[in-house]
Amino acid sequence: MVTVEPISSAILKIKLADSRKAEDWKKHWNCLKDNGYYAVYLVSDEGKGICTAHQQALANIIRQSDTYHAIAHQLGHWVKNFETAAYRAIKQEYDRYDKLDSAKSEPVINKKIGEYEQAQKITKEKIQIYEDYRYVYLCLIEELSLFDDSGNLRDPKKAETHITTGLDLLEAFKNSKLTKTVNKVRRTMPNLFHYFDRAQSIVNDLMALSCDQEALRALCLAWQYRKGVVKCKKTNARQYHSMMEQFYLELAEVYLHQDYSFIKIQVDMKLDQIVQSSSLVECINSIIRPYLNNSKNQITQQTLNLIMYYHNHRRYIDGKRQGKTPMEILTGKKQDKDWIELILDMVEEKNPSLFSFSR
Secondary structure (H helix, E strand, O other), X not given: OEEEOOOOOOXXXXXXXXXXXXXXXXXXXXXXXXXXXXXXXXXXOOOHHHHHHHHHHOOOOOEEEOHHHHHHHHHHHHHHHHHHHHHHHHHHHHHHHHHHHHOOOHHHHHHHHHHHHHHHHHHHHHHHHHHHHHHHHHHHHHHOOOEOOOOOEOOHHHHHHHHHHHHHHHHOOOOHHHHHHHHHHHHHHHHOOXXXXXXXXXXXXXXXXXXXXXXXXXXXXXXHHHHHHHHOOOHHHHHHHHHHHHHHHXXXXXXXXXXXXXXXXXXXXXXXXXXXXXXXXXXXXXXXXXXXXXXXXXXXXXXXXXXXXXXXXXXOOOOOOOOOOHHXXXXXXXXXXXXXXXXXXXXXXHOHXXXXXXX
């Protein structure tokens, strides 16, 4: 069980647990509260335990459904499924075509031609399904973006309407498994757009800055494309988002001149406070996973504590947190020593004789 503070990326608590039921999460959060960490906003997936715990223990705190798990995780793999089905049909069509040469008698020739034409029909249908699904899926993902092409904040009600329409279109595919997945997505809708409320407050603050509004919109789009660079796995998509980010940064610089660096820092710092997914927890899981694998799931709480300490006090070497540690960002206090030095200091404090050498 892991709870992470999203701005600093600091692990607040990591717990080795036999289950992740509501009571487990409530104890987990109560422990954080006892240590001075109070929840102001919760982002999570739709796990039954964590959702029930939120209703019982943090009902006064807004819970934002993880937009990645709600849409991309649930519906994204269907793009690959339909693409694979289309390629399978294409291969079948080619196989039927190749077998035409083996036919000698007229009845066999007619039979092979019929099979080939049927394969052509199936291929066309499979390709159409893939293209239709991919188009609708990309439209759904686009509606989760904060800013439109002009850099203006999207209307969450319109976004919700468009996503609902898209889900209706997916149900029209008449695929029972896909329909079941669509229904899962529908259940997340009531908690899917809370991040727009947070975004509206932040954008209002940004508009109060004494800077050109066109520049502000350009910086908002640059920030959004930067998130795309981080999220994209395919090289072409990553390169496109990077190119668009650079374009809008250069556009903002034209408007702002010498104020560019200062305004950009202010905009990025504010926008980074908008959290719509728990992807950071997935990053933490990717750090923990190799240790779990190497220990063959015989991990101990002490090892988890060490991993947490390492992560919270290690210094980032790149990215937006470059040169800082999670604890520095969280507490605002400078960390002068490396994480391993801090651990050795604690060990020596508890047992001063451990590092002493007798003659």
